[in-house]
Amino acid sequence: MSEGASTMPSAPSDDSEPDLARRRMLIAATAAVGAVGVALAATPFVESLEPNATARALGAPVAIDISKLKPRQMVIASWRRRPIFVLRRTEAELKALPTLNGQLKDPLSRQDQQPANLPGWNPIQRSIIPEYLVVVGICTHLGCMPKLHAQIGDPLLGASWPGGYYCPCHGSRYDLAGRVMDGSPAPLNLPVPPHYYKDANTIVTGELSNGTEQSWEPNTW
Numbered sequence: 001m002s003e004g005a006s007t008m009p010s011a012p013s014d015d016s017e018p019d020l021a022r023r024r025m026l027i028a029a030t031a032a033v034g035a036v037g038v039a040l041a042a043t044p045f046v047e048s049l050e051p052n053a054t055a056r057a058l059g060a061p062v063a064i065d066i067s068k069l070k071p072r073q074m075v076i077a078s079w080r081r082r083p084i085f086v087l088r089r090t091e092a093e094l095k096a097l098p099t100l101n102g103q104l105k106d107p108l109s110r111q112d113q114q115p116a117n118l119p120g121w122n123p124i125q126r127s128i129i130p131e132y133l134v135v136v137g138i139c140t141h142l143g144c145m146p147k148l149h150a151q152i153g154d155p156l157l158g159a160s161w162p163g164g165y166y167c168p169c170h171g172s173r174y175d176l177a178g179r180v181m182d183g184s185p186a187p188l189n190l191p192v193p194p195h196y197y198k199d200a201n202t203i204v205t206g207e208l209s210n211g212t213e214q215s216w217e218p219n220t221w
C-alpha cells in the first residue's frame with residue numbers, strides 16, 4: 001500500500017454505484033497485506049493469541065492487547081480478514097471532535113455502520129470508552145486501507161487538516177472518530193465492529209460481552 005499522495009486524485013466516474021467485484025478484490029488484497037504485517041512505524045500489527053487462524057478467518061472473535069498502547073498510537077489487528085484499527089486518542093482530540101460536525105456526512109453516526117446496541121455508545125466519539133477508537137480499517141468507497149495522519153495541519157494534507165485518516169486511493173478523509181468528511185468519495189463512516197472490554201488491557205472484537213452480534217454486518221465495508 002503506497003503512502004498518501006500530496007494531491008487528491010479525482011474520484012472515479014462510478015462513485016454512485018461502487019463496483020462490488022472490485023471492492024472485494026481490493027479487500028482481499030488488503031487482507032493479504034495484513035497477513036504479513038503492516039509496515040508502518042507507529043502502527044505495529046497485533047496478532048491475536050486466540051483463537052486459531054482458521055477460526056479467525058471465519059469470523060471468530062479476536063482479543064486485542066492494548067496494554068502497551070500510548071496516546072496517539074494505533075495498533076492493527078485482523079478480524080474476518082479485515083484490518084481493525086485501535087487508536088488511543090488524547091483528551092484534546094476528543095474535545096475537538098464535536099467542532100467538526102458541520103464538515104461531516106454523518107456526524108451523529110445515524111447510518112448503520114455500527115451495531116445498534118453497543119453499550120455506552122457515544123455517536124460523536126464513536127466509542128464505548130472515549131479514548132479508544134475501534135474501527136474496521138477499510139475505506140467505504142472502494143475498499144483501500146486509509147492511513148492515520150493524527151497531526152493537526154499535517155503538511156501532506158494542508159493547514160486545515162484536523163487530524164484523522166486519509167485514504168491514498170482516491171482521497172477520502174475521515175476524522176479521528178472514523179467519520180467521513182464532506183467532499184470525500186467515500187459515502188459512509190468507517191464501520192465500528194461489535195466489541196467489548198474483557199479487562200482494562202484487552203478489547204474483544206467480533207461480539208458483545210453477552211456473545212451476541214457475531215454475525216453483524218455494516219451497511220458498507
Ligand code: FES
Nearest residue numbers: 139141142167170
Ligand atoms: S477507496 Fe476510494 S477513496 Fe478510499
